[in-house]
Amino acid sequence: MALFRFNQDSDLDGYSDRSELRLGTDPNDPASHPLPELIAGLHSIQAGDYVTATLSLLNTGLYDAYGVESVMISPNDSISVTNNTVGGSGRVRALHSVVVGSRIMPASYDAGTWQGTAQPFSAGYYSGVQDHVYAFTALDAGDVSTGTLRFQWDDGAGANGTLNFGDGYASPTPLDVGSYGVQVGMVSGEIQAGDAFTVAARTPRDTFQYAINQAPHTEPVVLVSYNDPQGNHRFVTPATLSHPTDDLMAHSGQMLENLGVEIVTQEPVTTTGAYTTTVVVNWPADVTLEDAHLFLEFVNITGTVAAEVPVTVTIEPGPTVAPVEWSTAVFSPTFAPDEDYIVMVFWTDWQGNIIDTAARPLSSFQADPKPAFAMDDADATWDFGAATQGTVLKRTFTFANTGFLDLLTYVSAPASSRHQRKKGVFHF
Secondary structure, rough: OOOOOOOOOOOOOOOOOOHHHOOOOOOOOOOOOOOOOOOEEEEEEEEEEEEEEEEEEEEEOOEEEEEEEEEOOOOOOEEEEEEEEEEEEEOOOOOOEEEOOEEEEEEEEEOOOOOOOOOOEEEEOOOOOOOOEEEEEEEEEEEEEOOOOOOOOOOOOOOOOEEEEEOOOOOOOOEEEOOOOEEEEEEEOOOOOOEEEEEEEEEEOEEEEEEEEEOOOOOOEEEEEEEEEEEEEEEEEEOOOOOOOOOHHHHHOOOOOOOOEEOOOOOOOOOOOOOEEEEEEEOOOOOOOOEEEEEEEEEOOOOOOOEEEEEEEEEEEEEEEEEEEEEEEHOOOOOOOOOOOEEEEEOOOOOEEEEEEEEEEEEHHHOOOOEEEOOOOHHHOOOOOOOOOOOOOOOOOOOEOOOOOOOOOEEEOEEEEOOOEEEEEEEE
């Protein structure tokens, strides 16, 4: 027996009518649909010249973000990334947060070590650099939040202390255990002297790592990728956190989107000859990528790479146009004009960490349409005249794309010690 279910999508926005009705959006309006809104931040711990970083995520949208993956890249050779990927098949549910970091396991006990009716539990975020198992033993008997009720704890590495669950304790408030963020609480009930339980604290397993090669160094850049019913989405996070559990809502609207690479062509390909293919890179972060690499690969019908053309480029913030020269004469196996090839471009940092890829058939090479930037001459010069100190000065300007291909534009205000710089990358 086979069961088939078909989900109707009346407005063809990728979200089924069933999902839209459940989440309160209009199933007949393609502009109205639920969507994830992912925010990411990085927390780093440095030990000498080596840095370990964890990723924190918050989804403020009405739909789950799935297939979540993050990649760390090196802007230049002042650092070397040694572990560049976190996640891969992760999921951040709607209106939830995830810290891809350490774990504090639930309190562990059994009938042989626990006679009381109270229930211990663990909480907090572990910031230690080694795994520890915390052992807890009741020194007194009694009811939680009454009388004298103490627990002795030991982390097995020389740290120990006493917790008070008697008079003055408000159940089930968690109490701090040591200085590494572990917390333990007690749900009301009875405790017998000698009752014992353990809590395991584990360091992060899925982390970024990089080495500092020289001082001063340039901080790494983290790219985040996730999926929803409309496809794959990518952004660069500029958010750095003082603690992995910091509230990411403070960084809402700061994720840098429109990251990508594409192949733009000027003419069809014939049997022989030299060609120049344009690779357009859009880099939204406010940092230059030095010695980045572009690899143009030509893959034949059997999946064999017949030619690879590498180019080293400097990627400035905003769009970069990189011409790549190549010839069918270098193909191996020999270029076959009656065969179609897939042309792929790989964009990496100086170490070879992949930032983005794109592909198109060789048969689609043509004189591609071009974008065209248009802006009123009056917007090119701004004269605010005299202004009282403290006045907020604002100026609205308009620019447009009058061509037939997407236009990438980077806007940067002049740098000044007395003025705040504001930059933006636009894709329209």
